[in-house]
Amino acid sequence: MMNLMHWRLLVAVADHGSITAAAERVGMTQSAASQAMASMEATLGAQLFIREPRKTLPTALGLSVIEQARVMLGALQAIRSRVDEARPMLRGNLRIACFPQVLAKFLSPRLQRFAQLYPGIEVTTLEVTDNEVTALLDADLIDLGVVLNPGPGCQATPLGRDNWLAVVPARHALAQRAAGATVSLAELLEQPFVLATGGCTANARSLGVDAGLALRDVRVQVREWSSAFSLVREGVGVTLVPESTLPAQRQGLRVMPLSVPIHREFALVSAPARTPSAAASALLAMLAD
Structure with a gap:
């Protein structure tokens, strides 16, 4: 079943040429947006976009559907504007x-x-x-x-919420595990560690304390998540970060889920x-x- 968010997403993908950028525009995660696009195409029984490595382009049919979606969304906005004009504006x-x-x-x-x-x-x-x-x-x-x-x-x-994920150097022993492998919080905290805080009290050290574990070898502590990723790439140590902070470019890094997931809300x-x-x-x- 399609709802208004699906149509907004459809137009956003056309405007931005990217499902990732469109997802941010309408307030969805990238995975949810991809699923929504696939669901729309399955419901309509037609392909609306061609997915290329760096661009998402509408098909000929997709262009026609997008044009009608813009008309529909424009009409809804006109209705909303008319209602707003008829009532006192909250200031x-x-x-x-x-x-x-x-x-x-x-x-x-x-x-x-x-x-x-x-x-x-x-x-x-x-x-x-x-x-x-x-x-x-x-x-x-x-x-x-x-x-x-x-x-x-x-x-x-x-x-919203996101999971805490381990990030290790691509050449690290933990990184040699099979695709989809996990790492326990205990074994991660035993490694030489880059402690990133993001300016928050909830970080690897506090998560360790909650689990009765301790960071034994903190090589460096940084505030910015981006600094932690650079240090991990250089082999200074491993780190634990929220999923929402992961960089788009992950060369030199292996991202691994925890064997017992931990999330923050x-x-x-x-x-x-x-x-x-x-x-x-x-x-x-x-x-x-």
């Missing part, structure tokens, strides 16, 4: 704090959609660490903050000292839908 300011990777991968596409629905609300985003998010919320300096792994009693609106929470503003409530309601 205000919205301050959101978030750590960089989550902002880029998970929150920004949703904020683009929010801006279309509520053009009268000005959104300001702050890129900070997870500790700083908590401090800003407690000080009532922001309306909403993205937190990691919210507790069961926390009133939070989920944004992201969610939006409001400042505890006050009731969410109308602008904050509108965003939370959109995300909940």
Whole structure:
């Protein structure tokens, strides 16, 4: 069954020439977008795009379908604009704090959609660490903050999740395992290690502590994930990173899942000292839908 998101994705692929870029535009993961495109073609019983190594191009039939999809989406936007004109526009300011990777991968596409629905609300985003998010919320300096792994009693609106993955040098002994092989957290933490934090308290060291394990040989600690990948390529050590931080170019690296998967979750929470503003409530309601 096809829904509005499928048609938006179809047009985005045509505009960007890439399923990956289109997925970011509409707020989907690359794998979900690929599955959605395949599902659309299967439902319609026709090939809409030709997948080439560096480009995704529409077929002749695909061009015709895309043209009609644009007409449909344009009509829906006209309906939405007419409704917006007939009702008072919600106005205000919205301050959101978030750590960089989550902002880029998970929150920004949703904020683009929010801006279309509520053009009268000005959104300001702050890129900070997870500790700083908590401090800003407690000080009532922001309306909403993205937190990691919210507790069961926390009133939070989920944004997404990603898995922690091992990254080792391509020539490392662990990298010689068969395709699809996993690595345990215990054996990974015993290796010479590049500790990357991303400015967050949740990192390889804290995950080890939670599992009753310790990092025994930290060769270097860095804040930026990109620095960790460069050091791993040079053979300084292995590392453990969230899936959303993986580089597009992975030459010299072997990415391996953990034998017992560990994931991190992201969610939006409001400042505890006050009731969410109308602008904050509108965003939370959109995300909940």
